[in-house]
Amino acid sequence: MDLRNLKSVFIIAEIGQNHQGDIGKAKEMILEASRAGVDCVKFQKSCLEAKFTKSALERPYNSVNAFGATYGKHKSFLEFTIEQFKELKDYAESCGLVFSASAMDQVSFDELKQLGLQFIKIGSGDTNNIPMIRYISKQNVSLIVSTGMQTDATIKKVHDILKDSNANFALLHCISSYPTSTEDTKLNYIIYFQKHFPNIPIGYSGHEKGIECSCLAVLMGARILERHFTLDKNQKGSDHCSSLDASELHALVKKVRLIEKNVNGVIPNDLLCSTVTDLNLFECPRGFVEKACQPVEDTPKSIFPCELACKQKLGKSLVFARDMKKGQCLIADDIGVKVSEPNGIPAEFYDDVVGKVLMRDVFHDEAVMECDVN
Template sequence: MPSFKIGNFSIGSPGDSIFIIAEIGQNHQGNIEKAKKLIDEAKKIGCNCVKFQKSCLNSKFTKSALDRPYTGHNSWGNTYGEHKAFLEFSIDEYKILQKYSNDLGIFFSASAMDEVSLDDLRSMDLPFIKIGSGDANNFTLLEKASKIQLPLIISTGMQTMSTIENIVQIMRSSSKTNFALLHCVSSYPTKPEDCNLLTIQLLQKKFPDVVIGYSGHEVVPYISEAAVLLGAKIVERHITLDKKQKGSDHLCSLTPNEFQRLIKSIRYYEDNKLLDVPQSTQFIIDHFNGDENVKKSLGHVYGRDILNCELDCRKKLGKSLVTSKEIRKGEILTLKNIMIKVSEPPGLTAERLKDCLGKPTNKDLKIDEPLQAEDIFEFK
């Protein structure tokens, strides 16, 4: 059996408890007192960990992405940059929340959304660092993360099986064994028929030495129970104080009462030895009395492709190759003049980096400009 350790918490071996993460993300709405309230609730209902999302906006986004108008119902500013800045805690505020969590006796962690944020979080003595789905194809960030001593949890939303294989290869090339993968569908909320929970067992078979978990965004809480019965050893769900609050993640989040019911069910399964081995699909269907949502959520998985329901999120939050400096026509593309960011409009996706390196450009390019296939000589 694969095993994975976060602090003194062992995950994946027989008899280990499921590690449950309350993803606070940006449901705090930029208010540190509300963030503390969410931490309080997560601790009270029995979560093992609270998790936030750390970004350096200029490192994560191009200027055009930050400058685009953003005035919808969920906006906290006139531009996307103003909106994101309103929701972003400083590293000093993170340290306040870390101490608050530690004093309560609950793990505190965060997703590193760019290389600057990875360095910031690395300095905080966290129990682990998360790499979100938006960076699962950001091999530069993954290579850097693979070299640090902290455990990593990596979500796999919006990715193909080929990309997931590359993630594992990057970890193994750095001799990193203390990492876990989360099956994830990047659709908010995720419809039951898009959950494809059988991907959990597919990943377990393909990577038998890696702990596999589940990051869910569905509105039906017991689908996450089914993920655990299928063998997920880590469960991550967003938590909210009120689903009607302003913000795009609240609808796919669980209230404290919903989250508590999920945790009680998971602990019941543990106590009754239902998690010693992954359960069959028929057991799960019977266990939930033939519930149609559960049946749909299992899926018919033969691989992992980017789903239609993930395309909007991939377009909005997927990382692209962009110029890090002005590039003259004919100049060779290298790691010194390319970086990876969310761009507007999108460019070549992050996993195409190695396909670009060493090739000359067809034209002059400005700084912070997304690379397109037609910008690169003999690009295939």
């Protein structure tokens, strides 16, 4: 897929794991998404041992959304095999849709690559996974990369790695908060990314309720639009509350195509309200514009307070790839990247840790702490 030359806004229905681990329900969701008129359905693929440390998988998961007593059992219940992904891909394509998935670790990326997907998504939780980004940048696969929970410096580093490898990629503005309040959507970072990453397609992956902010994102120039999708917001699972139901997804596609038919180019902030009113996109636009489009000017993107809970739960940390002795100098293969319990040094500092000396004996899968290296 040539992401730089999209003919229209590319609308992705993110099914994720809202299928409840049921392939029949997953197919039902694909069919409903196709009826809504989206371009693509997207799932999530994980190799649990590659994504999580053993301690993270064994962590008790006492939640109303749990499908298992531990987080590992919960995630295993929701995970499809690569053979099931092939079945879903064939079904989606029979419905006229592009099929894709987020690769949540390098093992899953290699599996998804074998399916010949038109693109693979790199979710916000892996955008700081520097060794994985370096690996996939050389795989000749189109990539859509979300930027939630990431700083400006990390996003620029990832951009430069992909650009230097001549990768075909797009960046999505994203806030990793479920659901995201209107005030926290910070849509002006779409404009910020357009300015700082010229010639790279910029899109929006939203987790807020409703479709208003998504309409604004398109008016502001988003070329890719991703929204989580569910058949029932009351189902068990943490993503349903920030997902669109079938009627909302239908309405969103209709509004986006209306915008494309009647609007040429990016609408400046001072004309957003009048444009929304003229096209009858939604009611009371002034309040939404004032909340969602707060000025950012040239303020570098940071990790926002509303994202800290997600970062604590699913952010990637540096971990030790094997048992090692005190005094050993770390090389690249000594360090891995996983969701760890507890959190360790954030994954974006991978290059800073390579070459440092161990201050104690360490064991495979332990999180790398500041006090461990010097």
